[in-house]
Amino acid sequence: MSNPVQKNKEYKKFIVDSRLQYFKPHATRIEKTFAEEISSSLGRNLKSIPPKFFYDKKGSDLFEKICSVLEYYPTRTEISILQKLKTELSLFLDGDFRLVELGSGSSTKTRLLLDFLTASQKTTEYFPIDISEILAESSEELLNDYKNLSITGIIDTYEGGLEFLKTYDDKKNLIIFLGSSFGNFSPVDGYKFLEKIFSTMKPGDLFLIGLDLVKDTSILESAYNDSKGITAKFNLNVLSRINDELDADFNLENFSHYAVYNEKDQRIEMYLKSLTEQSVIISKSDLELKLQKDELIHTEYSHKYRLSQIHDLLDDVGFELKHTWLDDKKYFSLTLVSKN
Template identity: 40%
Template structure:
């Protein structure tokens, strides 16, 4: 297809064994949440997004559907849309359908084959749009294709979802600073923030009645068993998620129900009864905190679009 180009920035791939062993060696045992998303974990997450209790995905879809024309007017003509963590590129269609003569769409993802497949689908759907697929890790320093960056003045980063909340505060600041450098003074960023709300709503969202989120969390141990020949007994761990009001974040843990020893790659890891593996954070934000982040990172807050319940903001 003439409107599709692919750029391989040769990202450094995470070393799953080393990061798991290092994380479990810490005083507070932990495993990075990026390792949730093996093939089965990704399928479970798709199920989470359809749950009644899990509001973020359907809320953001609703916001994009309702306000896409207004967002497109704000972006203007002849823009390069850069999407971080493009995945299946579902949400971008709301924007592409409303944009006025976009110059190009640049999906960036660390999952090479998934990104290639989704990018080609977008290129087929929008034959008059340049699609510039980039295989890269957007959480690190990137040298984006010079052709794309120098050929257009208006660059807008599209970063939907709750991913900014999964980063530690300083990591989020550094990502936003790099983003401001990419788009320059004429560009912008359309980003999703999950807002502070009733802790009961948050608790239900991460402790759904069907146990899908629990299965998502436990699958991390199943993956370690399969790929690292570990000895986790998944029946002796349970999913635990709670809202930490001091840090304004949901924390997800796997709790050991018994005192036990797990073997991974000939190394022994001892667990006390009640000891946890910290698997994910999801920070929640206020408008003031978002404004402060903008000022610290070189952005200026221009517009908010939200849902009637003010659960979620892309702005």
């Protein structure tokens, strides 16, 4: 199958060498989207900033630091499951698979799967999809460590990358969505996103998704209010990004990080709280933002799940359940499904 991606005028193709290429939307398209979305989300009565905008270079670096703090259990817990999973994954793989990752970040967890795939396949292709520029940097590091690996990356939204994948070629894909990023979606948007993944997949493709499980409130709230204050810096950094890229004048000292668990809706809710009555100009969004003291700007939901909810959700979309792996404390889950 020919690759229509190369003819897409909204993207610029970068060829680093024979083993690494990536595609990136033109800068004007990115800026327009960012400005429009910020204008829309902050222009409402209930103000919000989409969590995908956390991940500029500084935001991605801060998130990597969050993953190593004591209170933030999801990353190390998921790694422990992946270490167990990779020895069992061969039972579900029929032939060679391309590894497609949504939200690759620094690819730390990806290596556990690449260790297995590159050892069992003559050549392995890795297709990372990430909105952050860190993708290009981490890709070059992976190529140094895996000599039979080639990488085609997409620096774009998940939806954009999945559209690339849909018509890319006929090779079987193992799509992975690690971390607990799916929990950032509302239930309605999450269902639509799973439908998007399902529609992208060919018969025989596999999808592995990481989901955080319901647990004690104190454990959940501590994970999003770490004692070193790194999550607070991560949350506030999105205002710095708006200042830099959209010519805004947020004073970060006038805001604080606020995160709480909503037991009824099974989700962590993360906000930026205005510490004073204030006015902010966002020039490129053509917006004057007026905030009252203690007014909240919503920045993220992180939904938590019960196993029965996970299986019902995936089944409703049309996936066939293959296996679910858990850690010893049953804090986190990785579920493998197929499209038949």
